[in-house]
Amino acid sequence: MSSLRVRVALVLAVLLSLSVAPAATAAPAAADVSTVLSDGESSSTSVRGWQIQSSAQVSATGEEISQSRFDGSRWYPVGPRSTVLAGLVQNGRYPNLFYGTNLRDNVNRADFQVPWWYRTEFSVRDKSPNMTLKVPGVVSRGEVYLNGTKLGDVVGVYNAREFDISGLVKPGRNAVAIKVAPADPQKDFAISWIDWAQPAPDNNMGIWRDVEITRSGPISLLGSYVHTKLALPGFEKADVTAFAEVRNNTSSVQYVTLQGEVANRGLYQVARLNAGETRTVEFPAQTVRNPRVWWPAQYGDQPMYQLDLTAKVNGRNSDRSGAMFGIRDVVSNLNAKGDRQFIVNGRQIQIRGGGWASDLLLRTQPERLETQLKYTRDLGLNAIRLEGKLETPEFYNLADRLGIMLLPGWECCDKWEPWTGWGGADWTPEDYPIAQGSMATQAKFLRNHPSVIAFFIGSDISPPENVQRMYLTEFQKAGWPNPVLPAASLNGSPQPPLGSSGSKMEGPYDWVPPNYWYGDKVGAAFGFAGELSAGHSIPALDTIKGMLTPTEQEQLWREPATPQFHTGRGNEPFNNLNLFNTALANRYGTPTSLPDYVDKAQLANYEQVRAQFEANARRMTADRPATGFIYWMLNNAWPSLNWHLYSHDLNPAGSYFGAKKANEPIHIQYSYDDRSVVIVGQSPKSANRLTAKAEVYNIDGKLVHSQEKHGISVSLPGVAEVFTLPELTGLSSTYFVRLKLTDSNGADVSRNTYWLSSQPDVVDWANSDWYYTPASTYADLKGLATLPKATVDVKARTHGDKTTVTVRNTSKSVIPAAQLTLRKADGSQLLPITWSDNYMSLWPGESITVEASHEPTRRPTVEVSGINISSSKTTAE
Template sequence: MIKNISHKILFFLALSALPWSAFSQNIKSSLNAPAVTWKVKPQAEIGKDSMAILNAGYGTTSWVNAVVPGTVFNSYVTAGLEKDPNYGDNIHKVDRAKYDRSYWYRTEFKVPANFTKDIIWLNFEGINRLGDIYLNGKKIATLSGMMQRGKFDITKLANRSGTNVLAILVSIPQLPLNNYGSPTYVASASWDWIPYVPGLNSGITDDVYLTNTGEIVMEDPWIRTNLPSNARADLDIKVDVKNVSSQNLQGELAGIIMPGNIAFNKKFDVEAGRTTTVSLTKEQFTGLSIANPTLWWPNGYGDPNLYTCEFKLKLGNEVTDSKKVTFGIRKYSYDKEGGVLHVSINGKRVFLKGGNWGMSEYMLRARGEEYDLKLRLHKEMNYNIIRNWLGSTTDEEFYQACDKYGIMVWDDFWLNSNPTLPQDIYAFNENAVEKVKRYRNYACIAVWCGNNEGVPQPPLSGWLAEDIKTFDGNDRLYQACSNAGGLSGSGLWGNKDPRWYFTKYPEAYFGTGDGPGWGLRSEIGTAVFPNVESLRKFIPEKDLWPRNEMWNKHYFGTNAGNASPDNYDKSITERYGAPKGIEDYTKKAQLLNIETNKAMYEGWLDHMWEDASGIMVWMSQSAYPSMVWQTYDYYYDLTGAYWGTKSACEPLHVSWNPTNNSVKVINTTGTDYKDLQAEAAIYNMDGKEVAKFRQSAKVNSFSDTATESFVIPFYANQQDLAFQKPVMASSGEKPADVNDGNDSSRWSADNKDEEWIYVDLQGEHMVNRVVLNWENAYAKEYKIQLSTDAKTWTDVIMVRDGKPGPEALSFDETPARYVRMQGVKRGSGWGYSLFDFKVYAASADIAGLTKVHFIKLKLKEASGKLISENFYWRGINMKDFKALSELPKVKLNVTSKIVKRNGKQYITAKVSSPDGVAFGLRVQALNSKTNDQILPAIMSNNYFTLFKGESREVLIEFEEALVKTGEKPIIMAAPYNN
């Protein structure tokens, strides 16, 4: 044992035992912390004394407390000077002129005592839209555009021992925002999903803080990752180093990458007042070539592994600046095979499942940990991509959470569809460069997109491409337009029968795209009505029922015409019966939400790579309390849309195609699965199985495939209504050969595009399916048309990418006697040549089935372990489920266990149905005292169905602070039939 060790040696040993990061954390002091008081007041109300506000001791008692980061309007809302803008039509009644003008922000601060280094910096991360910055009476800068950062040396201007006065004159964006006022939050002037925000979201919209460094500082460290193979990663690091002194200096850049404990250091020279780029490559530091790296993968394809690199700059032994960068090792690649954009990562093609974010919140009130919640919900829905629509989410926490949860980002710039250029194209481009440099280290960014539903106008079209090339090294794709160029358009946004999403081809509303039909759809959606508990938070009781103008104020009406709310209403009544009130309406709406949103994703997944490569729903989260375009709602209640999406997007999933009754195993993982067992069972409304429809098959499911296991035989004995019925044709030979039962005889038309042929069914039928069999002289484009009189024809299918061979086409049940193929464009130089023309009605094999019946699918491992379970309701009339209201009431048994851990409560609720069918069970965690929902909460399952004797466990997780002392959570479970 050594007793005599000097204090110096002990100090050295203590230092060497400390983690490296103990020396590398930058000194930072937030100016938007709770301890810092900001005030805000209109410039016009300050008067002639405006410069007096720049002096210490100026009285601000008449000013309003400001929320920073935040907007002017939100400051007034928070101060109670405006009514809750979420409620009723309050925001529509606000005097816009009060906020659509310039405002002063003001605060006083002291330089922290631990700022002992030479240089004091004042940092801004974003001001919308223009900010004139004054410190201690002197204007130091103007920031233009909400993405432009500012880092200002205030060493000589700051009072280190006394009070400092910081004032910012904020000017609003210029109208029209689209695109004249850009770069800004373009939707702030209203869209078909949010109202006009007074002040156009102007304000200090991102962090403000002080930092303290030595005379050389780092700017935007850039870590690029390349994968020669997945067994090796080569890192390329570039760091801009700025010398703010009046002398030439020699410094040292050091860093350490974890995991792996990879250390590096490099000396450099930098001239006075200049910036130099310090580059580090594997040729210089072999440690930057990493063997067997842990890769960053999108959700479902692997873990989103992350690395950190802690940088420090040194002058001699002094650490002058430090930064910590988190990054993921990954490599994106792209192709447009077949005219369809495909995205690959680490050499693996990824099927894109995700949604659009219009904004994180319409008044920019989403902050900090709320992003973790939102992205956690997206992970739970099994998403792997989010489109940052019009670049409207600008907070760093968004990207941090996307990296954490393995959610790729399709990242737009701030241009929308029309040919208008921004007023200041130079500010726009500066903001674009700032965005790229600010976020390029995030693994999650997969695509940079120039324009929503359009192409950027010159010169921005070329500038943006060069920005990506120069400042991101083209490591990610630059996609000029959001709905063309390997994409299949955008829309439709209105509610459709689930079969439409499986039907060839689900057309886009806007933008034809380059792919045939499914392709990669950047937007498609539907109205999504919330539950009544949420409605009561933003709709006055008197306006809850029936539908009225207040609904329209929250985008269920003409304000959101693209959402087709009339059709949504019609679908609820047609499918589930006329609602008796708002509770009944919202209950039925959740079933419609489940059906539609599940089908949206399953329709695309069913056609994976033929030709579908991905789908992003409009929208996956809610920026404003509304009845449209969301999965979870504004208050984080998980609607039926959330659960339909979560089911459909399961990484390993078993699904049913309602147009042809095929059951497929969908594998959107990086893993192959052998010897799986797929099963289907059909149950009547009494919960008893109809044995003749039971199917099972052994399936090998390979990564990124949709594999058919079997077909449920609903149409096994279905009659071809067209067989040997009268046929009429516009021209050609032997039209009767198309329905003679001989698949080698054929009708041949003249060499013209507009030829047609129809079958007379000799009676009206509810027709819903046509099967054609084309010879090599096929129709490239054609319509299926129906009529009751052979005079007036209705289009039910438009095929734009026909091909030789058999083609099954399904559509909504429609009464018809005559069924016609109307040619539009030939696929060869010959006239149309058709072997078979078959027509089927909605009446399938209905013997033994109740009006509504249930499909339960299971996917199991060879050991019998359940991997995936899926559930559907189906009607003999495929659009009529009114018989569900005839289900008898049932009693449920509900038990629960609660565990508290790390500031959260975890509930395991077990729900059992001992007596009968409990359909569409909704489970909620409620506050025992208030009976309110406990939200936000993460849940494992909801809106499920139990047959007699079945039970299900539901796991619920929420913050412990949501339940106060004297309160406790209780579980309520209610089926649709109660």
């Protein structure tokens, strides 16, 4: 069997082994890795699981632990992707870590101040001359042993190493042991949670990607990749060039025949390799006529092509390799204003992305991962930035399939960026080869994925010239096909050889008023922003009760400035919600209870997030265009009150639906700065013969103003100006602007409602800080709290994994945001879930029908709630 197929089998076994039993009772059964070569066809499996144990509990040496006769019956069984703490949680040692302050109070830090052992066994039927053990990296470093012999060290989370184990493997049972050292993100090339979350108490020490065993004949295919050159602008053809990294495992000259297919076109090449030589073989370019082009979400489909290669020596299969790839073209450069922009397949695309957070314990959760990337598409986002959390292969495969552009890169504020002066130790001579090896490994890991459109070699600051050149050399060796960006910030640039990043990182990270985004300073909607948002996102009430203790729940709404454990990592300014809560009380009124606080917070999150996305969308064609931004953040590593578009339990709330509304394919919106109404198109399809209508209502529901325009066209993607609302007199302190866009048949295309104030927020630009800009005057939205209670009629029908809900406002009061929730028979929320719309405004007598997608469920309960809704429930038919 080829090394490619061994890897595939290994990954499958890895995923199956994640459900290992929670308590250790016996040594794991040895997996079987066949070493029989028969024209490249032989059976194999991978190791089925690991065991871990603290070195404080083990007196044996690595030479002893890595013997097949070693007794590991008292060790903890874990999946092959498991940090130490994740393994202890899996085995019930530390239950319910994400509730309250359990992560701080119920974990013994001494557990992680000593090394831990990882151990597993595998078996082979007979010896092979070319077997390797590949360790993908270790947090923070590991000593690797096999069958009583130390193979060497692995240093760094992404610095993979390969060990030749041909001479050590024996027929029958074999054992591998890895001694993992404690991690310190300031001193080691590890993983840091910066100020995103409370850090994992073990600092994620351990192994969280697959350890692989491969075998081949005299010639090994170490990897293969493809470059594509797309003919623009017509896409009538694409040149596809395949590359194979080939190694001669013998002490004599070998002639290898390489043959296979790329995009269903034949490949053939004969190469001569000297003894022990490794080199890259390039195949002649193949022309694909009328190729199926890979597009980002909203712009087209995501077809994938296949590369398959076989290496033969003397007519016998020696190894096989393959890769999936997409045909597409990506360019990133600076526009005339010096701002970063991305051009995909000849079309400039505004990046609408979010910052990614892996699971705090780095656990592999395939179903959860798929849900989150599907949420990303449902939100209307087209990109994700991965700062230092470079994830597992499943992430990139999903992004390829879903059309989500990825911007991976190294992280700030720790060992990866020691030149920032934020406490990271300066690099020593030993550190450069670790960083260099990490870059080489990750460039190869990522190079074939069409979803990956660039790599940030710095985050908050551009690396110095020597580091840039070191990284660029590794990209070139790996055949990297994408742009390399110096940083997500302007700090440290322009710095040769890459020059200016063209990406600002000036905040905000905490609350600012919605009209902030329409300004012309710091983080407002212009240029390219590597990360920014208005900070805190308050989860739904169910989520809050599931993550905070009763005391923390009371403090949340009663004590605005009290630090909350579930904010940042406990350091100022992100350890409390003072700015958000102060603005909430001034704008919406002092909360009267936890449910009232949550209701008001959802409205605040909705309007704030919607404004950020809408301002950037409106300005995509401005004199200084908004070329893209990364919302900070998309998700959370654990239950958090900070920085997310959906909460850790996958519950979409106000922030989610504000973003989803703003990112509709064809969207009508109001501008906070000049009262203009515009239509924004975020897809390549044309839109013509549209009718836009705007209505202004006082808080009592009285119509104050109405205007409309017919025959509107918008070139997509693009912006069409409709009209500007007049400056009206006699408005109530809180009032509504209601927008509606219909097609030529009168069908709704987009609906949008704003709650505004005749006393607008005033942004105090002069006193901006790095993480927020204050408001000198707050908008008065307290009228929402005085709305008369509204009643609704609800009808719902469920069929399998779909529930259709119709809500009608049966009262005389305006409902600014009707929140729909589906519940199971036990009262818990039905999650994950996607809604066609939610947090919907309803005028008296009006009804709206929406659809929810979820796991197959019989007759869920539909609950309708909101700031002025008498809660209503019904059971779906």
